[in-house]
Amino acid sequence: MFSDLSAQKEGSSLLCRPASEDQGPAVFERTSLAYSPSSERYGVGERSFSRQYAHIYAARLMQMRPLLSERAKEKWGSDVLIRKLCDLETGEQCCIVGTLFKRMELQPSILKEITHKKMKLPHNLLPQPARAKYISETDELILEDELQRIKLEGKIDKNKCVTGSVIAIYGAERNDGKFTVEDFCTADLPLQTARPSLSSDRFVLLASGLGLGSSRADSMLGLQLLVDMVTGQLGDLGEQSGAATISRVLLAGNLLSQSTQDKDASTKAKYLTKKTQAGSVEAIRLLDELLLQLVASVPVDVMPGQYDPTNYTLPQQPLHRCMFPLSSVYPTLQLASNPYQADIDGVRFLGTSGQNVCDIQRYSSMDSHVEILEETLRLRHLAPTAPDTLGCYPFYLKDPFILEECPHVYFSGNAPAFESKHIKGPDGQEVLLVTVPEFSSTQTACLINLRTLHCEPVSFSAFSADEDEESEMNISH
């Protein structure tokens, strides 16, 4: 644990008089690690939006079909019949492979919106109010392959499934044209390269949801404490030497707060907004200053999130260097894409800023972020709901969200709370799942120990006037 590591040094406490001149102040060297980014697949070069989204699904199915056929053979015997939908015969037990589609009544549809406008219904009668979850009892599951689709029934939990996942189903077609599911399987985890064993403890700090530029500034001191701790200014000698083992900081999205996204600016009249500056301008300046403090002391990877000034569709491109004039002169600043993949000292990190997880949360009954993370890993796809409900670039040759290699650490940012879990794969893979909490509300970041692949939350707190009124019980948070 980080605390144990830091507390080892006995003796020198800073509650004493300053030492004499000849004893120089202690300075620790930051441990540097081998780092190689591998997020090239998420870079989008030329952007042509003249293509339809159907190509992604075709590419996805084409790439996942052989994997699923293998898994099906492993699970249901090597003599199981794998049929295409067009070759199905009624009553025959077979396995079909295809993409799931969940028809949801409550799914926001642009056609409904247009109809509503055309019929000139009053505005307060919203046809599709924003909801936390769009699932309902009347949802239907349909399996689609290259040519046809078929309705599914049976032992498959439709509330847990999301559109866009490619699975293999074992069952039979009934007389009425529906397919009865007896069992199903997913592509499960891909192969993993072995993790090198490390000799000493090294840490990577993950934080997300810094929420700069918001009207509420309560989290700023917490953020300052985080920066001070990582840069080695805070704490005793023991803590500082512990902080020197933090070899990398990863900021997983939503560096700016949602309040910087001022939607009104586009609808307000120009003469009202002419002199006003966008909220994000000041926030980016704050971020630049914060990053400057960090990059002067530790390598930092910055991923964009939902509210950051970059493109909306996944994969989000890295934030532009010109926004960080102060910190981009340091080679330790790495502006990364979302999703993010890199090898830190042989440990493969893969993660997103949380948009994919939130989207699945909206369209399924799963609530726990870490559960959803596991599900995406088992489906072998980072964002199955893209492009259906999650904005995505129209790829056509290949779907870059399919996991080809299993990561050692799989994370998603901007979760409501910190959670971590170890899961094992069918071929001996071991993955640490981490949901990085939103710093602006929880004041918590995560420290991952690269040697043991164990994750520990670090929380920061300050005092405020209302704490006096709290009872003894509540003081801990």
Place this chain on the structure above:
Amino acid sequence: MDELYLDNIDEFVNDHDKIVTYKWLSLTLGIHVNTAKQMLFHYLDHKRKESSAQLHATYLVSGKFVDNGQTSHKVSVVREEQLEDVKAKMSLIVSVHVYSVQKALLKDSGPLYSVDYDAVKDNLKNCSKYSAIRCATAVPMSSLELQQAREMHRPPSPEPENKKPAMNGNGILASKPSAKPAKGIMGMFANKSTPKNQDSGREIKSEQKEDAPVVDAPKSRPAAKANPMMNFFGSQPAKKPEKNVKEEEAAQSSSTAAEKQRRSPQPEQKRGDVVAEPQKNTKNDSRSKNKRIEDSDSEEDKMEKKKRRRIKLPEPDSSDEDVIPDSPPQMETREASPSPKKEVEAVTHSYQGNSDGKIRKRRRVLKSRTFVDEEGCIVTEKGYESESYSETEDDFQPTKQALRDPFKASSSKDDEKKSQKKSSASANKGTKQASIMGFFQKK
């Protein structure tokens, strides 16, 4: 000397009524943070022993904290009164030290943040100088190194343009747009007056690279990409947008045209390019207008219309005549600079040279015809006429003619080029709001 700091701190706390945090002290006195913490402790101790001074302190406590079975490392700033409480709650104390000393009792930790923020802001360059951790790689790069890093991004990226996109069509151009628009946009941010020269300077340099055949292609890209950015900066002088037209047209040339760009850059081309750079800005204004109005048009029509529209614009600039190169180099320049439109547009026009390979097409163009009617009055009428044109002609000669006689009615083949310009202008007039540049056209 050792005790001097006590007086210093005393002065800050009592006389100036400041909140003295360890970080502020460290940055102000230029000492290591740990020394600052110890100094604060000493001062507090000293003052309290001496006189019962009204001093308050906040402490930093960090340690292991167990909460519902979840162990976490907790770092908190607490008031002196809460110190023992918080220490008791932790299962393992890692560090305790003085965070700040101040005269007044702080109810809220907000002021602590603002003190530190101001201190750091004033010392941005050496905020990590007094910390306890040194990072060997965290050395700011010199401007030369930065430039080199950016240059490194660019040459590899033109290569993939010649190959078919290997992946997804989003391909290997990943680094390219980021580097090039970065370059262009950085240039714009750096210095508005000189970016164009810088850009062109760099691009001229890069033109000379033999291994970057499509270097001309990316050249205009940064500027072209920078154009939407420049829109926000508003008033850029509207000079020489015609070069922009060339570059726009070049956008339509296919990658086979890119091969032609391999021709070694000639001095005229360089000059043309230098001139080309400033014009890119003007392209923005009209282009942005076009974009808004022409959203529903197909890409091809948009390209053509823009091409035509641009040609109309450079009338007021008399220096155009001087710098307009001859048509062969012009063609090369045009080929040489595909704009971002190229990626959107499936390029079908093949551009093989000056006089051959022109694709003749027929299209309906809004033209105005001037004639004398039965009453003896001169009437000007607008009407659609079909005419044939070719993509690949020189724009400059016809532009010049168009300058002089923008609305002369003519549909003969020799005046084809001229009419293309005119018709483009009138076509533009017909389909969208008259641009403010219309004032200059009447000359």
